[in-house]
Amino acid sequence: MSDAGAAQQPGADLRAEADLGPVTSALARLKRDREGVAMFLVLEDLATDGEPAAETGPELDGPALAQLTAQYGRQLMQTGEPTERQVAGVLEVLAALHFNGASR
Amino acid sequence: MTQVDFDRYTSAVQAGRLLRVVNFHNTAAGAADGLRRHLVQLRRDFVIAGRAELDDLFQTGEWHGDRPPVLAVFYEGYANHAAVAAPILAELDITAWFFIPTVFIDVPLADQEAFADAHSIDLVEEERGAERLALTWDEVAELAQRHVIAAHTGTHEQITEIRTDEDLEREIFGPFRRILAATGQPPAATAFLGGSGLGDAPLVDAAVREAGYPYVFSNSRLQRLTSVPRLVPAPIGNPR
Secondary structure (H helix, E strand, O other): OOOOOOOOOHHHHHHHHHHOOOHHHHHHHHOOOOOOEEEEEEEEEOOOOOOOOOOOOOOOOHHHHHHHHHHHHHHHHHHOOOEHHHHHHHHHHHHHHHHHHHOO | OOEOOHHHHHHHHHHOOEEEEEEEOOOOHHHHHHHHHHHHHHHHHOEEOOHHHHHHHHHHOOOOOOOOEEEEEEEOOEHHHHHHHHHHHHHOOOOOEEEEOHHHHHOOHHHHHHHHHHOOOOOOHHHOOOOOOEOOHHHHHHHOOOOEEEEOOOOOOEHHHOOOHHHHHHHHHHHHHHHHHHHOOOOOEEEOEOOOOOOOOHHHHHHHHHHOOOEEEOOOEEEEOOOOOOOOOOOOOOOO
């Protein structure tokens, strides 16, 4: 598992890491060990004409996770709409922070 | 690469429509101890989910485990998945997902290293020169007894490089039939080199649906394609 993050609780961990800086820097720090890479995958149900599943409210890591997502999103979008690979980088950072907080 | 609407992702994160996945590639013998420690940690905090649990999550919209789910995913069809990873998974009673570039399995032993180098299948130094680098179909069938088998195209190809009927046969239809023949079960999913999902390549999208893959794993999304009644996966809470 990645060694990013140092706080004791997932929420606090994410808030503490909110100043990580550009996504690329965070990823570079996380990718020292490329095996066992933690990811978040967004769930999509395309069984009905590609419509996304309805939203049901935040639970996973609460507001800190969404806040950090938005922060990274703003960084990415400074150069235009991001690619899926760039978005995956954001999710990878979030997952690494989450897993490290969650595993303590 | 096609650009995406980041707001969709932000909404999904806010809604908790996320699934944890841990991606593994090479599991050479030298990495065995680290792999075991990693999996022990995962098992402690999460339910390591197989196909039935994923289907149930989508189907019911609820997670029924006593800990949150995570998928353990092994890519590339390396021989060391059977020799190193599988015994550890069995020891820990873990069900994992194996994504296999099916043509790699059929490559003659003497050509496997060159094939890997030519198709972005990364090798570790300790395995260069090994007699065999890819799983055999017998090993795939054995893995299928307790694990989930999925396709990773035929030749480990990017979605943008699949354009002709011949490409579709080699990378989408052929791998589906090959896995079905070897394991007696259709592949549970497919994934493309580079991690693209469906939505940007209509020809490929149609072929994946026609072939009958239930799921597509991308770098950032897990897309369900089956036409069973759709229910919304509920947000997944933190591990205890």
